[in-house]
Amino acid sequence: MKLLSSFFLTCIVFSQSSTEVYLFDIEYKNSKYSLSNPKNISKNPGYDNQPSFSKDGKLIFFSSTRNNQTDILRYEIVSGKKIWITKTEGGEYSPVKMNNNNFVSAVRLDPDGKQLLYRYDMRSGSSKALSDDLKIGYYAWVNKKEILCFVLGDPNTLQLVDLIKNNSIIIDKKIGRSIHQIPKTKKMSYVSKSFDQWTINSFDPRTKSIKKIINAIPESEDLTWTPIGIMLMSDGSTLFQYDPQSSNDWVSLLNFKKFRLKNISRIAMSPQGDMVALVAEN
Numbered sequence: 001m002k003l004l005s006s007f008f009l010t011c012i013v014f015s016q017s018s019t020e021v022y023l024f025d026i027e028y029k030n031s032k033y034s035l036s037n038p039k040n041i042s043k044n045p046g047y048d049n050q051p052s053f054s055k056d057g058k059l060i061f062f063s064s065t066r067n068n069q070t071d072i073l074r075y076e077i078v079s080g081k082k083i084w085i086t087k088t089e090g091g092e093y094s095p096v097k098m099n100n101n102n103f104v105s106a107v108r109l110d111p112d113g114k115q116l117l118y119r120y121d122m123r124s125g126s127s128k129a130l131s132d133d134l135k136i137g138y139y140a141w142v143n144k145k146e147i148l149c150f151v152l153g154d155p156n157t158l159q160l161v162d163l164i165k166n167n168s169i170i171i172d173k174k175i176g177r178s179i180h181q182i183p184k185t186k187k188m189s190y191v192s193k194s195f196d197q198w199t200i201n202s203f204d205p206r207t208k209s210i211k212k213i214i215n216a217i218p219e220s221e222d223l224t225w226t227p228i229g230i231m232l233m234s235d236g237s238t239l240f241q242y243d244p245q246s247s248n249d250w251v252s253l254l255n256f257k258k259f260r261l262k263n264i265s266r267i268a269m270s271p272q273g274d275m276v277a278l279v280a281e282n
Contacts, residue, residue, distance in 0.1 A: 093107045158173070214249075
């Protein structure tokens with residue numbers, strides 16, 4: 001029964017549908033963000049998802065389907081060049097460019113059900129497991145040695161993991177998949193699903209303190225932070241923003257019908273604040 005439960009949870013985390021990754025220009029003017037110039041950068045039948053930017057804003061990494069398998073694709077924004085950087089028997093998800101220029105971290109789901117966080121060399125494609133036994137679904141880097149991650153289980157848990165010492169601390173339970181570093185702070189954000197009304201909370205890795213930031217958009221869990229500390233979140237059709245410094249609630253920005261897109265989910269912001277990558281269906 002335990003093995004069946006674990007398999008079921010893995011399927012939920014990495015359930016796949018036909019999605020595309022779109023790149024938008026974004027501008028902040030008169031205290032509001034606006035999007036323009038959408039471009040489908042995946043253009044691939046099947047699953048294309050979980051985009052993230054390199055720190056210099058020149059590259060986007062995302063999971064993409066080829067030959068009925070999910071691998072990590074590197075997209076060069078200026079040239080439009082695409083390069084596959086993984087080729088394993090398993091499927092790779094949640095790619096993030098590491099501080100080292102040559103490495104990308106990603107969750108790998110192997111055919112035998114093993115699901116660990118790996119480091120991949122972009123030049124050689126070689127990989128090394130970063131975690132020994134935790135079944136990680138989603139994660140964000142806290143610093144060079146620690147991650148805050150969604151660990152599969154019953155219930156799913158939020159854990160702070162020291163990858164060097166190979167130990168972890170359970171921070172919260174019943175959480176969502178969106179985990180981020182809050183700009184200009186040492187704190188992290190995550191979505192709590194402990195109650196019917198989901199909340200977006202902050203977590204301080206130093207003090208281990210948790211504070212509510214705001215209620216999430218109903219039934220939504222995907223968000224991103226802009227470099228100036230404003231949150232962007234979608235309910236699948238409309239984009240909202242929340243400024244913790246000046247707002248009490250979410251502000252509606254635009255409806256994606258104008259771009260003929262629907263079921264908006266994952267959102268990633270460039271570190272420079274001039275582009276947004278998001279996952280959608282058309």
